[in-house]
Amino acid sequence: MNVNWFKYASPASFLPLASRLARGFAAAAVVLGIAGLAIGLVIAPTDATQGDAYRIIFIHVPAAWMAMLIYVVMAGWSALALGYNTRLSAMMAQALAPTGASMAFLALWTGAFWGRPTWGTYWAWDARMTSTLILLFLYLGVIALRAAIDEPRRADRACAVLALVGVVNVPIIYFSVQWWNTLHQGSSVSLTAAPTMAMTMLAGMLVMTLALWCYCIGVVLWRVQAIIVEREEGAAWMARRVPA
Amino acid sequence: MTPRQRRFGLIAAGLVALGVAATLVLSAFRSNLVFFFSPSQVLAHEAPQGRAFRIGGMVVDHSLKREPGSLTVRFDVTDTVHTVPVTYTGLLPDLFKEGKGVVAQGSLGGDGTFHATEVLAKHDENYMPPDAAKAVKEAREGMTMQSVETKSMQGSP
Known part of the structure; x- marks a missing residue:
């Protein structure tokens, strides 16, 4: 298959594609979300030590993964924006930040509600939790920095640099439970070792992860359409565009 | 070298420099980043003296x-090598159990007893249904029984 990917670096040709993809991913997110919740809340057995409290894992872990992944993707788009000086790359980075922030918040919030009945505390300043809090602040910093600069192209560059600097935090979050002793338990699922959880539990978590992937992709593509329309206002192609 | 290649080169070099800086900072603060100290570290006086840890x-x-x-x-806290006795007044978390992980905050008394002001349960990353947990426990007990038997057999010529 020979696709000219550079064609979609242009906001004008990306806008209709984003619209189509956003709808598809939103539909997939609904289906996968229902399936994942059914497996997680109904089919999966209770845990031997934690009882039903462990079921927070079905939203906590996917949200935490998404928060880290979205940051890496945002930094990737930022690198492209700085290197190629393309508008759409910066718009993608701009569209990713609020979703990433909401995922980081969701991970911290569900983590607090999980920690209270199991560890006995909502919050502890251990390496995993503190570095995840820093991730949330980095997202908020990127959003605030953009809001503080009126000229969009200057804001693009400033936010891209901040996003790239913050990317060092992601491996710190991921490996924090291996490098230091923490209150947070180690990883149940990793690329190198067999998962340490029952199959149905793992299935529920992975389906929820897919659902959250689709939700995030859908919502980001939705947001990027609004950003394109807002920032390209007055461009020649916008005037020629047939209203959908 | 085109300006575009130079920009990407600068980005890559910047990220590498940042990575190195972060590694150096984190290794410099290594001892400050631990959440808790093990009983062996406490008995070796590696834990902070005169303040809570x-x-x-x-x-x-x-x-x-x-x-x-x-x-x-x-209760006693162990890392399988050394043991430190702990006293605590208050409610224990639900997952607090003998044989399970625990993290207690407080200070070390002169008699070697750790006076805790907060006790947290630390659970592991294994999730399994109760019947599977029972099977694992039984299998493990069976194995230790077996090893005891083989040892006693080896011990009696």
Whole structure:
């Protein structure tokens, strides 16, 4: 298959594609979300030590993964924006930040509600939790920095640099439970070792992860359409565009 | 070298420099980033002296004693090498159990007893249904029984 990917670096040709993809991913997110919740809340057995409290894992872990992944993707788009000086790359980075922030918040919030009945505390300043809090602040910093600069192209560059600097935090979050002793338990699922959880539990978590992937992709593509329309206002192609 | 290649080169070089800086900073603060100290570290005086710190390890089986008529409990925390006795007054978290992980915050008394002001349960990353947990426990007990048997057989010529 020979696709000219550079064609979609242009906001004008990306806008209709984003619209189509956003709808598809939103539909997939609904289906996968229902399936994942059914497996997680109904089919999966209770845990031997934690009882039903462990079921927070079905939203906590996917949200935490998404928060880290979205940051890496945002930094990737930022690198492209700085290197190629393309508008759409910066718009993608701009569209990713609020979703990433909401995922980081969701991970911290569900983590607090999980920690209270199991560890006995909502919050502890251990390496995993503190570095995840820093991730949330980095997202908020990127959003605030953009809001503080009126000229969009200057804001693009400033936010891209901040996003790239913050990317060092992601491996710190991921490996924090291996490098230091923490209150947070180690990883149940990793690329190198067999998962340490029952199959149905793992299935529920992975389906929820897919659902959250689709939700995030859908919502980001939705947001990027609004950003394109807002920032390209007055461009020649916008005037020629047939209203959908 | 085109300006575009130079920009990407600068980005890559910047990220590498940042990575190195972060690694150096984190390794410099290594000892400050631990959440708790093990009983061996405490007994080797590696834990901070004269101020509060956290101790972490396993609660020794059958070491939990409740003082009648109060919320005060005593238990021993071990890292399988050394053991430190802990006293605590207050409610224990639901997952607090003998043989399971625990992290206690407090300070070390002159008698070597750790006076905790907060006790947290630390659970592991294994999730399994209760019947599977039972099977694992039985299998493990079977294995130790077996090893004891083989040892006793080897020990009696």
